[in-house]
Amino acid sequence: MPLDTGFVGRVYPATVPYGVCAAKIAEFADAIGDENPAYRDKSAAQALGYSDVIAPPTFANIVTLEAAYAVVHDPALGLDWTRVVHGDQRFVYERPLQAGDEITVVVTVESIRSMAGNDLIVLRGDVDTVKGERALTSYTMLVARSAEAEAESEVQP
Amino acid sequence: MSRPDFATLEVGQVLPAQTMIITRETLVRYAGASGDFNVIHWSARHAQAVGLPDVIAHGNLTMALGARYVTTWAGDPGALVEYGVRFTKPVVVPDTDAGAQVEIVGTIVELGDENKVRVDLTVTCDGQKVLTQARAWIQLP
Numbered sequence: 190m191p192l193d194t195g196f197v198g199r200v201y202p203a204t205v206p207y208g209v210c211a212a213k214i215a216e217f218a219d220a221i222g223d224e225n226p227a228y229r230d231k232s233a234a235q236a237l238g239y240s241d242v243i244a245p246p247t248f249a250n251i252v253t254l255e256a257a258y259a260v261v262h263d264p265a266l267g268l269d270w271t272r273v274v275h276g277d278q279r280f281v282y283e284r285p286l287q288a289g290d291e292i293t294v295v296v297t298v299e300s301i302r303s304m305a306g307n308d309l310i311v312l313r314g315d316v317d318t319v320k321g322e323r324a325l326t327s328y329t330m331l332v333a334r335s336a337e338a339e340a341e342s343e344v345q346p
Numbered sequence: 347m348s349r350p351d352f353a354t355l356e357v358g359q360v361l362p363a364q365t366m367i368i369t370r371e372t373l374v375r376y377a378g379a380s381g382d383f384n385v386i387h388w389s390a391r392h393a394q395a396v397g398l399p400d401v402i403a404h405g406n407l408t409m410a411l412g413a414r415y416v417t418t419w420a421g422d423p424g425a426l427v428e429y430g431v432r433f434t435k436p437v438v439v440p441d442t443d444a445g446a447q448v449e450i451v452g453t454i455v456e457l458g459d460e461n462k463v464r465v466d467l468t469v470t471c472d473g474q475k476v477l478t479q480a481r482a483w484i485q486l487p
Binding site (some may be wrong): 213216217219220221222223225227228237238239242245246247250251254255273274276277278279280281282284285328 | 355366372375376379380381382405406407409410411413414418422423424427428429430432433444471479487
């Protein structure tokens with residue numbers, strides 16, 4: 190059953206503030222093998238014009254994916270989360286996240302459409318500091334595969 | 347830190363290719379760092395139960411490697427003003443020391459206003475594109 194397009198425009202409550210800290214940034218940079226000193230060394234970040242260590246661009250996924258899950262699990266929307274895969278991800282940056290930022294995500298259902306029996310839902314996540322400064326905007330496309338489409342793909346070579 | 351000089355860039359210019367390795371250890375580290383503990387990223391048993399050949403990498407990890415590639419070139423990670431990808435094929439990560447090899451190459455496809463550069467990434471594993479529509483906009487000084 191296609192998703193209710195009446196959900197387009199729905200805004201979910203802001204997430205609990207997430208404190209960006211230097212240790213978590215370094216852990217994330219290590220995990221992705223990124224040796225950029227701006228992620229670990231405050232003076233290197235300051236040389237680039239930031240006040241503290243900055244986070245790698247996709248660090249934002251920590252908060253935006255979590256916020257998207259809240260929508261995926263919204264019983265009113267009726268998405269079968271066991272059939273949901275992450276289709277696209279895009280970020281538009283105002284500035285990098287940095288140690289000391291307290292950030293929240295407000296998710297808005299940007300669009301819902303059906304294609305070949307699959308539901309495609311785009312969620313916009315506005316990532317702001319608690320002081321009201323926009324850091325970035327995230328666009329997440331989730332694909333809820335229909336049971337039929339899934340069965341078909343299993344018999345394809 | 348060296349940064350590309352906008353005036354010397356040309357549309358069609360191909361940036362140096364880089365191979366990045368994803369092992370099971372990388373996945374464990376990324377799971378912890380990102381908070382994404384989906385079982386298909388660390389349990390072959392669970393991955394196979396949903397029809398995957400083996401454990402697969404987090405799509406966002408592959409996306410992160412693309413960002414690492416392009417920000418390493420740009421010098422300042424904050425120069426990245428827009429970055430998006432489509433997750434096309436999973437990166438299968440065998441339980442070997444060699445792991446999975448992700449090949450990334452960037453091409454300059456557009457030189458925009460105010461020293462903005464669009465770099466499109468070709469991201470492959472075993473010759474298959476794992477990300478498509480991977481594009482980054484970078485603001486150069």
